[in-house]
Amino acid sequence: MADTYAEFKDAVNMSASELEKWLATDESKEVGQKPSGGGESVGHDSGRRIIKILRSKKADLSDADEAHMRKVIGYVHRHLAQRPQGDVKETHWRYSLMNWGHDPLHD
Numbered sequence: 001m002a003d004t005y006a007e008f009k010d011a012v013n014m015s016a017s018e019l020e021k022w023l024a025t026d027e028s029k030e031v032g033q034k035p036s037g038g039g040e041s042v043g044h045d046s047g048r049r050i051i052k053i054l055r056s057k058k059a060d061l062s063d064a065d066e067a068h069m070r071k072v073i074g075y076v077h078r079h080l081a082q083r084p085q086g087d088v089k090e091t092h093w094r095y096s097l098m099n100w101g102h103d104p105l106h107d
Contacts, residue, residue, distance in 0.1 A: 001058075001066055004070055005058055005061075005066075005069065007069075007073045008072060011072060011073045011077070011101070012050060012054070012072065012102060013103060013106045014098065014101050014102065014103055016054040016055050018103075019101050020051055022047070022098050023044060023047045023048065023051075028047070028095060028098065028099055029044060030092075030095070031043065031092045032044055032096055032099055041099070043075075043099035044099050046072065046099065047098075047099045049068055050072060050100070053065050072100055072101065076097065076101075076102045079096065080097070080102075080104065088104060
């Protein structure tokens with residue numbers, strides 16, 4: 001769990017409050033893969049789960065939380081490798097990453 005937690009903290013560079021504010025925006029809700037019946041995107045749902053993980057004590061995290069952290073790490077790494085050319089400030093690529101807790105423009 002310690003290695004996964006460390007990698008998760010490296011991949012997720014937004015705080016719980018930053019991510020919570022982001023998930024409330026229209027831009028956040030417009031991106032990502034939605035279930036066939038409509039509704040919340042996979043990334044948006046993941047973002048809400050990331051907030052819960054960030055606000056939890058490490059000792060209180062479950063095996064399911066660890067599995068989700070691994071999923072987040074994989075998504076962020078794969079998505080970063082697909083960075084488009086040019087300014088990414090207002091792109092679906094960036095918005096999708098932000099739903100998963102990573103802002104590529106974060107200092």
